[in-house]
Amino acid sequence: MKIVTGNDLKTGAVIWWAGDGWSIHVADAVDAGEHADALAQTEQAALRVNGAYVIDGEATPNGPRPAHIKERIRAIGPTVRPDLNLKPADPAAGSWVI
Amino acid sequence: MYKYDKYDQSIVDARVEEFREQTARRLAGALTDDQFKPLRLKNGLYLQLHAYMLRVAIPYGTLDSRQMRMLGHIARKYDRGYGHFTTRQNIQYNWIKLEEAPDILADLATVEMHAIQTSGESIRNISSDQYAGAAADEICDPRPWAELVRQATTFHPEFSYLPRKFKIALTAAEEDRAAIRLHDVGLKLVKNEAGELGFEVYVGGGMGRTPFVAPLIRPFLPADNLFSYLEAVLRVWNRWARRDNIHKQRIKILVHEIGQAEFTRQVEEEWQAILPNGSDVPRVEFDRIAAYFPEPPFATGLSDELDRSDPDFALWLDQNVAAHKRPGYAIVNISLKPTGGIPGDISADQIDLVADLAERHSFDELRATHAQNLVLPHVRKDALYGLWQTLRDAGLAEANLDLVTDIIACPGLDYCSLANARSIPVAQKIAARFADQGRQRELGELKIKISGCINACGHHHAGHIGILGVDRKGTENYQLLLGGSGAEDASLAKITGPGFDEDGIVDAVEKATAVYLRERVEGERFLDTYRRVGMDPFKEAIYG
Numbered sequence: 001m002k003i004v005t006g007n008d009l010k011t012g013a014v015i016w017w018a019g020d021g022w023s024i025h026v027a028d029a030v031d032a033g034e035h036a037d038a039l040a041q042t043e044q045a046a047l048r049v050n051g052a053y054v055i056d057g058e059a060t061p062n063g064p065r066p067a068h069i070k071e072r073i074r075a076i077g078p079t080v081r082p083d084l085n086l087k088p089a090d091p092a093a094g095s096w097v098i
Numbered sequence: 099m100y101k102y103d104k105y106d107q108s109i110v111d112a113r114v115e116e117f118r119e120q121t122a123r124r125l126a127g128a129l130t131d132d133q134f135k136p137l138r139l140k141n142g143l144y145l146q147l148h149a150y151m152l153r154v155a156i157p158y159g160t161l162d163s164r165q166m167r168m169l170g171h172i173a174r175k176y177d178r179g180y181g182h183f184t185t186r187q188n189i190q191y192n193w194i195k196l197e198e199a200p201d202i203l204a205d206l207a208t209v210e211m212h213a214i215q216t217s218g219e220s221i222r223n224i225s226s227d228q229y230a231g232a233a234a235d236e237i238c239d240p241r242p243w244a245e246l247v248r249q250a251t252t253f254h255p256e257f258s259y260l261p262r263k264f265k266i267a268l269t270a271a272e273e274d275r276a277a278i279r280l281h282d283v284g285l286k287l288v289k290n291e292a293g294e295l296g297f298e299v300y301v302g303g304g305m306g307r308t309p310f311v312a313p314l315i316r317p318f319l320p321a322d323n324l325f326s327y328l329e330a331v332l333r334v335w336n337r338w339a340r341r342d343n344i345h346k347q348r349i350k351i352l353v354h355e356i357g358q359a360e361f362t363r364q365v366e367e368e369w370q371a372i373l374p375n376g377s378d379v380p381r382v383e384f385d386r387i388a389a390y391f392p393e394p395p396f397a398t399g400l401s402d403e404l405d406r407s408d409p410d411f412a413l414w415l416d417q418n419v420a421a422h423k424r425p426g427y428a429i430v431n432i433s434l435k436p437t438g439g440i441p442g443d444i445s446a447d448q449i450d451l452v453a454d455l456a457e458r459h460s461f462d463e464l465r466a467t468h469a470q471n472l473v474l475p476h477v478r479k480d481a482l483y484g485l486w487q488t489l490r491d492a493g494l495a496e497a498n499l500d501l502v503t504d505i506i507a508c509p510g511l512d513y514c515s516l517a518n519a520r521s522i523p524v525a526q527k528i529a530a531r532f533a534d535q536g537r538q539r540e541l542g543e544l545k546i547k548i549s550g551c552i553n554a555c556g557h558h559h560a561g562h563i564g565i566l567g568v569d570r571k572g573t574e575n576y577q578l579l580l581g582g583s584g585a586e587d588a589s590l591a592k593i594t595g596p597g598f599d600e601d602g603i604v605d606a607v608e609k610a611t612a613v614y615l616r617e618r619v620e621g622e623r624f625l626d627t628y629r630r631v632g633m634d635p636f637k638e639a640i641y642g
Contacts (some may be wrong), residue, residue: 007149009125009196010195010196010197011195011196012150012194013149014147014148014149047127050131050145051131051145067572068572069511070147070511073147073511073512074147074148077148078148078192078512078513078522079512079520080512080522080526081440081512084178084193
């Protein structure tokens with residue numbers, strides 16, 4: 001699947017294209033398909049996202065999983081500070097990233 | 099330490115307001131990301147993996163308690179309760195909101211701090227010896243000279259759009275604690291036979307993708323000519339730098355490609371040409387700056403005797419406390435490398451505590467080190483035990499300075515958008531493997547430095563043991579290097595061979611230490627043994 005991601009303009013938070021807007025949760029990401037690049041450009045031009053780009057991902061029973069470890073770390077937070085992560089209480093977060 | 103005059107304050111305040119306006123224009127859509135990026139970088143604001151990151155300059159690593167408390171305030175109010183000391187003696191915050199960045203800069207300006215030239219193609223924070231002004235082995239305090247260079251190069255129009263970033267280190271001691279030969283320009287204060295003050299000038303060192311140890315291009319530059327000579331160096335680089343190729347833009351590439359002799363010839367020629375322009379800073383201006391660095395009012399008649407009956411205290415004394423130039427005083431190193439911790443990270447509460455200790459015990463001075471630790475430079479020996487107890491209770495008394503667990507590590511893939519692999523977990527695993535105090539001491543001085551990519555922010559080229567994280571088909575992989583040094587015996591580490599996964603690199607480090615223990619002779623450090631026996635025994639143990 002093609003996932004569109006970027007950072008929130010004001011806060012810098014990592015965000016994911018969720019079909020009808022942006023979400024901070026990768027679980028909300030949708031497959032933007034062949035329109036992914038155009039979508040990234042349009043959203044960036046409209047100042048709804050900063051530095052938008054397209055990544056590869058995989059649809060899993062637990063939701064979208066970015067293909068590259070860098071994007072998985074972006075999705076959750078630093079692996080060395082689980083207390084700051086989006087899923088701080090999730091014991092599976094580590095294996096999901098690595 | 100230096101204090102802003104009305105001109106310093108007004109230009110920093112004006113810069114804050116300029117950035118506030120630029121930020122507002124960006125948020126309103128009047129500036130595109132491409133237009134805004136160079137503007138935010140000129141104010142130390144990056145966009146990293148999880149958020150904006152702000153890098154705050156700590157000139158030559160020196161700050162006072164008021165400034166330290168402001169760093170804690172920023173961590174608490176604008177970030178997530180902590181900051182990260184870097185290998186350039188700066189501090190950076192990982193969770194900054196763009197809309198709040200101008201307010202942070204305004205807060206910093208109230209304590210004479212900023213983030214100017216901590217990013218972009220500029221002359222970066224001048225780094226120096228963290229023991230400056232206190233070291234028993236220095237010929238003078240190098241900080242007035244570092245401050246002079248800072249002032250002369252801040253907003254200098256000729257050096258505002260350099261081919262690439264430019265890093266200067268300046269020291270005055272025989273022992274190199276600032277890695278001067280791994281900088282674009284390294285300056286060492288020396289005296290000639292007539293007793294006159296001058297500089298050894300090293301140019302063309304650096305780490306990154308193509309590491310070099312800087313050659314000495316001038317063994318004695320009269321101190322009063324420091325700025326004109328620096329200007330000549332920068333001009334020659336500015337003239338010939340490969341602006342067409344980002345990987346060949348640094349001055350080290352130019353020095354290497356045209357050769358030390360030709361580079362030196364051109365610098366000397368340029369220097370002679372510009373000397374009549376009078377660009378050197380007048381001695382009276384240097385004296386004005388130097389007056390901000392008076393020696394603290396040290397007490398006299400103090401004893402050097404210490405009660406070492408508490409074994410944990412004695413351990414810390416031996417490892418983390420260095421000789422001071424004055425009787426009855428000591429230099430205290432505060433390790434930011436607790437076992438299981440993140441190298442260089444410090445909480446807001448710890449920041450406040452260290453500020454209090456600096457105020458109470460060190461004439462209101464403290465230092466950040468390029469090894470991501472902190473220093474209280476002037477502590478009375480009769481206050482050391484109480485100080486240690488306070489540090490211990492706050493988790494700041496790890497007795498591991500320069501030992502195997504005192505690891506330099508860049509933020510790596512946990513935070514950095516350039517990184518290929520994580521650095522911090524590797525540092526944590528190595529620290530856990532060697533956590534035993536007796537084992538650390540048996541190994542002695544052993545500097546491990548870890549970078550998460552080829553940019554080498556973790557100084558892996560200069561590690562006795564260096565580790566470089568790479569991306570191998572989407573998987574983290576770690577190369578092992580041996581034999582580097584950032585000290586006065588500077589050298590570049592060499593890659594041992596094929597890389598390892600995260601657990602494998604920890605095993606490889608352990609095997610390397612086993613070779614050292616087997617091969618060493620009396621008095622040898624790990625680095626000495628490696629230099630004597632060479633790479634082969636290590637390769638055999640690691641890959642055999």
